[in-house]
Amino acid sequence: MSEVITIVDACQRDGAGGSPTAVLDDGPFTDAERCRIPTELGTSHAVFLRATGIECHRPAYTLRFFTAQDELPACGHGTVAALAVLAQPEGGDHDYRAVLRTAHRSFDGRAGRIGDGLTASFDTGPVSLRSAGGPELRAVTDGLGLTMDAVAGDACVATNGRPRLLLPLRSRAEVADLTPESTLLRAACDRYGLLGCYAYSPPDRHGRAAARMFAPSIGVPxxxxxxxxxxxxxxxxxxxxxxxxxxxxxxxxxxxxxITATVHRDRTGDRIRVGGQAAIVRTVMR
Structure with missing residues (x-):
């Protein structure tokens, strides 16, 4: 039986670019077969959907995320891509909502049209933060080809599924100029149990920033x-x-x-929604 795979450009900017992501219904695949999908289709990730019925009067789906190397507990742009595919049959300006579930949690996902484009967002769940220790920070900056003097603020380790280092640099130009040494960076991330390093410029007064995410430990340079x-x-x-x-x-x-993100506080603490524009590019029969 053939599978229909939808390729979505997730988190576009002004209707262009974005991260090509494969989305398909889950089936009796082995994990090795799931890992082959991104390689075969030239995407960084593949998202596997399984309908599980109705929850809270909304359709519910389980999501699984794979790179060419392994399964991930969560994938933000993969979730945006999945919502774009799930919302597509609704058409028009209908606001689509679903209950999404991963191995560790269930959460609210939304999608809707703005003009000719589609936007999707979801509740990311809690984020834990801790200061980055000297040895792990030094090891990661070495892997990025930086000295410790290049760090322009409080680096921290953040976790909302798996820990990653958030590394502040002085400017967009310094972010753009990064030339990591993948072997060193992977060794540093493996040593300290990090998903990778997210290097970013300081947000301006409008909350605009630039960032690059390096995750060689999961096969995503x-x-x-x-x-x-x-x-x-x-x-x-x-x-x-x-x-x-x-x-x-x-x-x-x-x-x-x-990628857009908003934080608001309710009685349970800070709630974060993250999302972006998405476009369905093509479908592939496999």
Whole structure:
């Protein structure tokens, strides 16, 4: 039986670029077969959907995320891509909502049309933050080809699924100029149990920033768009009064992307929604 695979450009900027992501219904695949999908289709990730019925009067789906190397517990731009596919049959300006579930949690996902484009967002769940220790920070900066003097603020380790280092640099230009040494960076991330390093410029007064995410430990030397790390940055920035972010990524890879994040407080604490524009590019029969 053939599978229909939808390729989505997730987290586009102004209707272009974005991270190509494969989305398909889950089936009796082995994990090795799931890992082959990104390689075969030239995407960084593949998202596997399984309908599980109705929850809270909304359709419910389980999501699984794979790179060519392994399964991930979460993938932000993959979630945006999945929502774009799920919302597509609705058409028009209908606001689509679903209950999404991963191995560790269930959460609210939304999608809708703005003009000719589609936007999707989801609740990322809690983010934990801790200061980055000297040895792990030094090891990661070495892997990025930087000295410790290049760090322009409080580096921290943020977790909303797996820990990653958030590394502040002085400017967009310094972010753009990064030339990591993948072997060293992977060794540093493996040693300290990090998903990777998210290097970013200080948000301007409008909450605009630039970032690059390096995750060689999971087979992604550089991610075009990383929504979960942007959610982590939003949690960190909220501590200094910034509650809305728009983070540009992917320029170095020729795939301009933008992820938005908002933080609001309710009785349970800070709640973070992250998302972006998405476009369905094509379908593939396999």
């Amino acid at each position: 550089e991610d075009i768009a990383n929504a979960n790390s942007t959610a982590c940055l939003a949690a960190h920035a909220a501590g200094s009064g910034t509650h809305r972010l728009a983070v540009d990524m992917g320029d170095h890879l020729g795939r301009p992307s933008t």
